[in-house]
Amino acid sequence: MLEKSSPLWWLFAAVSVYLYLAAMFPGMINRRQMAWVSCGPVVGFLAIVAYSANYDWPLNELLPVYCGVILGIALGVVGHSKAMRTFMTWRAENPGKPDDEGPGVPWMLQIAFTLPVFLGGALWYVNAY
Template sequence: MPDKSSPVWWLFAALSAALFLALIFPAMVNGRQKAFVACGPVVALLTALAYSAVYDWSPTELLPAYCGMCLALALGLVGHRKAMRTFMTWKQENPGKPDDEGPDAPWVLQMAFTIPVFLGAAFWYIGNY
């Protein structure tokens, strides 16, 4: 792995965001949902850049956490695209209803494991390298 201040992390960040979008876009059923999802990597990057500016960190040093989050969300959906698409179709047809009234969301459990694992690994990496 490269040092946390290596510019190679920008490439990893771009690849992580592309993988996130490639895996989650097919599960969205309308343009509004796709636009909302497309904003995710941008908002996360802007948040990381704002954090680095406020706390005087190099933006490159926070990219492992950005990559970890993108990968965790993307891999949290692996194997559950059809279930997520069913849920998103239900959301489109039932606006305003609570999510717990809709169809089962099995990817939530998978994400509940991938997010802490990937972010934990990213923060460990940032702290040790």
């Protein structure tokens, strides 16, 4: 089993971000949406940097959690790019309306299952090893 302090986690984090962007970009219809989605990995990384600094936990040991969250979201939208494009088109045409008035978002149910599984697995790994 790979140690949580292994430098390979940086490579896994980069691959996770690539997979996240590859899964999310096909569902976006304009550059503004793509830029917004691109902020997700950056915000997540800033969150683990802040956690690392605040709790004096090595950043390298938190990378499995970062990978778990990013991959959980990415796998949560796999197979739903057409539905995402439909929703994002509606959202661009109706900027002031609440999301629940638009077309259904089937990927949310998939994210609701994949994200806790990946995050739970990552937290278990970080605490067990």
